[in-house]
Amino acid sequence: MKAEVANVTPNIVRGLWRHLMRLYKSNVFEKRRAPEMYLVAEALARLGIADRERFMREWSTTLGRRIYVPFTIGVGASSDVLWNQIVTAVHEHQHVVQYEADGLGFMGSYLLSDAARAKYETDAYRSNLELHWWRYGELLGAEELAEKLRAYAVSEADIGVAAKVLRVSGDAVRHGAVVNEASLVAIRWLNANAPQLAAQGA
């Protein structure tokens, strides 16, 4: 199924990032060039939330309206890699939406409460689900997606709750819902600027 979809180009990736950044007044930085990220990596490692190396090499991070990514936007070896940069843009901007809604409480509870961290990440991973549906017309497995929360040092029960939220979210999405604000903004932009990337009928 994936072989039939059109390729993502660097310009589409850059265009969507620019659009989201303008709309949400966010700034994007390359993680390895941001000294503050080394401090955050150390703090998260000490709190037992994230592995230092993986945090720097693989994770994108959002602090308020500052987004740190472990890649150069629009640079990728394949269409799938570039598509992942689009999904990352939407996922991280959903964290900006959460920050706008909950303010500093978002950052505090994200760090200090497993349940809150699971809630915020589940909400952001719903964007991955929504974007995947738009592009491929397939639902990502709720269990598989919820398993990603394991890297955020949440409990087994939190992962179970996340799976259930993502399961019912998948049900709504396949009936045509777009739940997350960042997904809605991105899908509107993609429909207008890169409709060839969408699954037929999405």
Next chain:
Amino acid sequence: MERRVIGWMYLVALVALVGAIVWVGLTACRPPLLGGVCQVGQMRCQGNVAEICATDRTWIPALDCRAISEHAGRPWVCVALPADAGALDASPFDDEQFTCRPEENVS
């Protein structure tokens, strides 16, 4: 003698008052001790939002049908997950699940 009786009555009244304050404090500032705490993973529809009981035993939104309605420009409603959702992953919990569906599709 009379003074001692009055003293005892005063003490009993004081204990009753303190007890009443403690009881009111315990029952008025949080959900009732029995039946008010949600079970982790339990779901419900509340004000057109599908809510789930998180691991800290608080209700949190799982799916906000009001937001979906706003995004879609047509009404979506909170409903129990129907039997036609069987193709989705199995749930880690056995109890009822709730989702949002377009109002026109709900009988």
